[in-house]
Amino acid sequence: xxxxxxxxxxxxxxxxxxxxxxxxxxxxxxxxxxxxxxxxxxxxxxxxxxxxxxxxxxxxxxxxxxxxxxxxxxxxxxxxxxxxxxxxxxxxxxxxxxxxxx
Amino acid sequence: xxxxxxxxxxxxxxxxxxxxxxxxxxxxxxxxxxxxxxxxxxxxxxxxxxxxxxxxxxxxxxxxxxxxxxxxxxxxxxxxxxxxxxxxx
Amino acid sequence: xxxxxxxxxxxxxxxxxxxxxxxxxxxxxxxxxxxxxxxxxxxxxxxxxxxxxxxxxxxxxxxxxxxxxxxxxxxxxxxxxxxxxxxxxxxxxxxxxxxxxxxxxxxxxxxxxxxxxxxxxxxxxxxxxxxxxxxxxxxxxxxxxxxxxxxxxxxxxxxxxxx
Numbered sequence: 369x370x371x372x373x374x375x376x377x378x379x380x381x382x383x384x385x386x387x388x389x390x391x392x393x394x395x396x397x398x399x400x401x402x403x404x405x406x407x408x409x410x411x412x413x414x415x416x417x418x419x420x421x422x423x424x425x426x427x428x429x430x431x432x433x434x435x436x437x438x439x440x441x442x443x444x445x446x447x448x449x450x451x452x453x454x455x456x457x458x459x460x461x462x463x464x465x466x467x468x469x470x
Numbered sequence: 471x472x473x474x475x476x477x478x479x480x481x482x483x484x485x486x487x488x489x490x491x492x493x494x495x496x497x498x499x500x501x502x503x504x505x506x507x508x509x510x511x512x513x514x515x516x517x518x519x520x521x522x523x524x525x526x527x528x529x530x531x532x533x534x535x536x537x538x539x540x541x542x543x544x545x546x547x548x549x550x551x552x553x554x555x556x557x558x559x
Numbered sequence: 560x561x562x563x564x565x566x567x568x569x570x571x572x573x574x575x576x577x578x579x580x581x582x583x584x585x586x587x588x589x590x591x592x593x594x595x596x597x598x599x600x601x602x603x604x605x606x607x608x609x610x611x612x613x614x615x616x617x618x619x620x621x622x623x624x625x626x627x628x629x630x631x632x633x634x635x636x637x638x639x640x641x642x643x644x645x646x647x648x649x650x651x652x653x654x655x656x657x658x659x660x661x662x663x664x665x666x667x668x669x670x671x672x673x674x675x676x677x678x679x680x681x682x683x684x685x686x687x688x689x690x691x692x693x694x695x696x697x698x699x700x701x702x703x704x705x706x707x708x709x710x711x712x713x714x715x716x717x718x719x720x721x722x
Contacts, residue, residue, distance in 0.1 A: 378475035450674035
């Protein structure tokens, strides 16, 4: 593999891992549920996004032909992440209301 | 250089998953725990993709896709249960 | 004729591309099966989704996509700084965005984009008042956030779908 591509893959791996960690730090130390909800969207968009792109570049460079199926994971996560965030927020609001009723 | 990046990536994502586990045990509410599980899933996908690069094998991609699908369904089912007290109405 | 064969051109194209990407090898068999699925599946799902929007300006989609990618990168960096910075300095807020669009699908697209941009998560769409409820991690100026969402995301979506 040529050195330019290798350093590109290395940078994207580090970037992805760093943002996955930052998202989890947010999840661990932010004060209430709704602020914590911002952690996973971060981990998904840049964290997994950069990791998956690194994988696509790596396998395209080392095998014959281009490797794009990693992109499918990214597309799937980008479609599902807002849906789970929305449902979690609704569940939290619902529970808050229940507690207020009691 | 690539090896260094991969090893560092493992350490960072490992730390991230430990933080998720801490949130999973601490709570305080059920929704926090579901959120922690969801994040754990996303980090597991990143870890699997990274492992695939390390082992130079694209076999781990299918596992990553499966975890993504299962994690999403699990999160939706758990939230639905909290919202309605029932999953399939 | 074209309408009957391809009731959802954008959906067909997406399915075909996704199938090709998943297969990861451009063999004739994979592409043929993908083509078959892309032709058949829209007919299967269209009864559940009768009045789908059509993309009126395909050229705008690419420009809009590039802008979202750029915004995501900037927002990620901004949120990263806040996550490691002092927690007390944050101004988390619920913000209500009064929408001009009047279509459930367009509202879903807008909500998803807002959720994917770090720092904001869309909580709910009120379909009676057409209000998008957004939670922001740090919004010292909620008015500016509303303006940004409307100008950066809602306006292009309305242009793309002409709704």
